Amino acid sequence: MNYLLINGSPRKGNTWMLVELIKNEIQAMSAEAVFDEIHLADLELPFCTGCSLCFRKGHEHCPHNKTMREVISKIDWSDGVIFATTTFNMQPAALTKNFIDHLCFMLHRPYFFTKKAIVISTVGGVGAKKAVQYTAGTLRGIGFNRCYEFPVVSYSYNAYEINEKTKNKCVKMAVKFHNDVASKEMHAPSLALLIPYNIFRGMSPAYAPGTEYESLDGIHWTEPVRAKKVYDPSIPVPLYKKPFGGLFYAIGKMASKYAAITYRK
Ligand SMILES: Cc1cc2nc3c(=O)[nH]c(=O)nc-3n(C[C@H](O)[C@H](O)[C@H](O)COP(=O)(O)O)c2cc1C
Incomplete structure (x- = not known):
């Protein structure tokens, strides 16, 4: 199975630590699992200009298509996406929001029907659930067949020490996700x-x-x-x-x- 890890946060921080736990767990379950990573911060994707060319004529006409094309083709390559976004002010990080803005045309013409995802966010105290629901809702809207939500309270800005309870939740999430992806079962739409x-x-x-x-x-x-x-x-x-x-x-x-x-x- 092919897994794409998308980091929608500006750093490899607390949220990324959980992504790596899940990745390692999947790798332990399946030696054949292949992973690739995209860090949105490295793409330097400009803000969506609102030209609406993607809606009207097709996303190939987007002024930022060169960057978006690469991301879309990596999602195409994957069977499962692990999407990480920190919670900033009870919402996904701006990098994630800008990325989502570039995919809004797919809410009109959903596309990723055979893909499954986990959306992970950590938060100091409050708001990860909202950030995850917003991001996961968008992924479902653009076609994702199943999207698991994984909000976690880190109680930390830095020096995050993942507690046993969260480690166990990561293992359970990894097992559930990998089994679903490997089954290739396509779930009926809600x-x-x-x-x-x-x-x-x-x-x-x-x-x-x-x-x-x-x-x-x-x-x-x-x-x-x-x-x-x-x-x-x-x-x-x-x-x-x-x-x-x-x-x-x-x-x-x-x-x-x-x-x-x-x-x-
Ligand atoms: C700009 C900014 C905004 C934040 N907003 C919130 C918030 O709304 N609620 C909260 O409880 N914690 C908030 N935090 C704390 C982070 O969500 C928390 O430290 C998170 O685990 C950091 O994840 P990361 O290391 O993956 O970036 C904020 C931190 C920053 C830097």
């Missing part, structure tokens, strides 16, 4: 995920080629491979969830009659 997916699908014909505000969303969602499915064809959806997706498709379709997003520039 009802909460089917809502945005199908609203975008329903609204997309309003942006199809030939319409006033045509965009890549319109091309993407009207492609036969996904136009009639409540979720990506690579992921199984149980019968009872399909009408739910269909309902939000209809809501999206209706909404598109009253609200058009005017992306043209």
Whole structure:
């Protein structure tokens, strides 16, 4: 299995110590596991400029595509991602937020359907849960099949000594994550995920080629491979969830009659 460790914090600090514990545990379970690392701080990714070219024409047109392309291809290579972000002021570190801003187009056109992730954050006292939920929610929104949340209170700025309880939690998380990744099982999407997916699908014909505000969303969602499915064809959806997706498709379709997003520039 291939694992990508993404460090969304400005340093290799407390949060990274937990990443390494989990990595070592996975390596102990599976000698074949291969790891690669990305430290967002090293990429010097400029802030998202808000040009919206990724939404309208495709992320290849992003002024920072050279950097983002490398990250996306490394995620493509991986089976599992371990994403670390320190909690700053109850939110992910700005490096992580800037990275997420560059991936917002994938909330419109989710992509990483077969990937699984853990999101880890440490915090001095309060706020890691929120930071992790925000980051994990984004990963699910861009397609990740399963995303484990791992917020930890470090009670420390520096000289972090990981206590036994946290070490044990790291081991349990590593086992659970690796077993899931190695199983290659694709989990059905939650009802909460089917809502945005199908609203975008329903609204997309309003942006199809030939319409006033045509965009890549319109091309993407009207492609036969996904136009009639409540979720990506690579992921199984149980019968009872399909009408739910269909309902939000209809809501999206209706909404598109009253609200058009005017992306043209
Ligand atoms: C700029 C900054 C903001 C922080 N914000 C919070 C916070 O909102 N809540 C908190 O309990 N600790 C906060 N802390 C403490 C860190 O979350 C904590 O030390 C964390 O374990 C550091 O992880 P790292 O070594 O991976 O960067 C903050 C620290 C810094 C430097």
